[in-house]
Amino acid sequence: MKSALDSIFKVGFGVELNALSGSDEFANRFTKAFDDSNFIVFRRYVDMFWKVKRFFNIGLEAALKRNVKIIDDFIFDLIRCKREQMENEKLVREKEDILSRFLMESKRDPENMNDQYLRDIILNFMIAGKDTSAGTLTWFFYMLHKHPLVQDKVIHEIRDATQAKDNICAKELSRLMTDDVLDRMHYIHAAITETLRLYPAVPTDGKISVEDDVLPDGVEVKKGEGINYMAYAMGRMTYIWGEDAVEYRPERWLDEDGIFRPESPFKFTAFQAGPRICLGKEFAYRQMKIMAAVLLYLFKFRLVDETKEATYRTMFTLHMADGLHVYAFPRT
Numbered sequence: 001m002k003s004a005l006d007s008i009f010k011v012g013f014g015v016e017l018n019a020l021s022g023s024d025e026f027a028n029r030f031t032k033a034f035d036d037s038n039f040i041v042f043r044r045y046v047d048m049f050w051k052v053k054r055f056f057n058i059g060l061e062a063a064l065k066r067n068v069k070i071i072d073d074f075i076f077d078l079i080r081c082k083r084e085q086m087e088n089e090k091l092v093r094e095k096e097d098i099l100s101r102f103l104m105e106s107k108r109d110p111e112n113m114n115d116q117y118l119r120d121i122i123l124n125f126m127i128a129g130k131d132t133s134a135g136t137l138t139w140f141f142y143m144l145h146k147h148p149l150v151q152d153k154v155i156h157e158i159r160d161a162t163q164a165k166d167n168i169c170a171k172e173l174s175r176l177m178t179d180d181v182l183d184r185m186h187y188i189h190a191a192i193t194e195t196l197r198l199y200p201a202v203p204t205d206g207k208i209s210v211e212d213d214v215l216p217d218g219v220e221v222k223k224g225e226g227i228n229y230m231a232y233a234m235g236r237m238t239y240i241w242g243e244d245a246v247e248y249r250p251e252r253w254l255d256e257d258g259i260f261r262p263e264s265p266f267k268f269t270a271f272q273a274g275p276r277i278c279l280g281k282e283f284a285y286r287q288m289k290i291m292a293a294v295l296l297y298l299f300k301f302r303l304v305d306e307t308k309e310a311t312y313r314t315m316f317t318l319h320m321a322d323g324l325h326v327y328a329f330p331r332t
């Protein structure tokens with residue numbers, strides 16, 4: 001999670017999270033407030049008194065208010081730092097990250113693109129990019145543990161694609177992860193995609209119809225009605241994926257030459273489909289492949305509790321309940 005958050009800060013906002021927060025403790029406080037708020041907002045679906053609690057500022061709603069203050073302070077600080085950074089660097093690198101681009105735009109339209117607007121943009125990227133890829137990697141490592149043969153193939157492919165020496169360090173190994181090398185990793189791509197089919201980071205997603213419509217199966221939807229699609233259930237349906245739908249089998253994504261064969265996003269819905277498909281999909285695959293390849297090449301992992309079956313925590317994203325606790329041993 002920490003590493004996914006670091007990437008979003010670096011690539012999306014062009015700042016180092018640690019440099020910004022000054023200490024791990026401040027960054028941890030922000031991360032905790034962010035995760036807890038995610039959980040509390042999701043709870044509103046099943047707590048019919050949440051508005052009353054918000055009105056009297058009690059219970060989880062009081063906690064949410066405190067968390068939102070921590071998040072706001074942190075994000076407004078980020079915006080201030082970023083503005084200073086851009087001034088100091090005389091805007092030489094203005095176009096390198098998403099936040100710089102929004103800040104440039106906000107100069108042209110300061111009334112609409114005010115700090116509140118920028119805060120929402122930043123949070124949107126953090127929600128979209130932090131828990132999704134970090135959570136998927138957690139389930140991926142769990143799947144590899146349950147399927148040692150898949151794990152062997154993954155490690156074989158990393159060796160093959162990188163041609164790394166046995167005693168290579170993490171820094172050198174990550175330097176070998178060029179676009180070319182990552183594009184050759186079809187098996188890992190398939191194994192991550194298979195993980196997302198069974199454990200989609202966004203397990204259920206809601207939409208509101210902007211006009212009267214008819215779904216492909218004939219169901220009528222009226223303007224303003226809500227509708228949900230459930231990637232988690234769809235990934236396990238036998239009439240979509242065949243009799244072995246609940247089996248973890250990366251090979252289903254590969255052709256006879258071992259090349260990754262994508263499915264229609266309307267069938268594999270983990271990234272949604274259509275004009276609002278995930279903007280960070282390619283970034284996420286790259287990030288997850290690099291992280292998985294470096295960790296698996298250098299370490300063997302063993303679960304702390306081999307008997308425990310992983311289950312999820314109900315939130316907007318598919319968190320593994322209590323996380324995945326592992327022992328790591330050097331592979332060589």
Ligand code: HEM
Nearest residue numbers: 128129132133136201202205270271272276278279280284
């Ligand atoms: C395993 C990783 C990921 C998965 C499964 C995933 C999945 C999704 C899904 C299902 C949506 C649609 C949500 C909705 O509109 O209701 C979405 C939207 C989005 N995602 Fe991702 N995402 C992932 C990683 C990322 C990353 C790393 C980033 C950014 C760096 C990102 C940026 C976005 C953005 C900006 C949107 C909004 C697009 C729009 O509304 O036009 N995602 N993602």
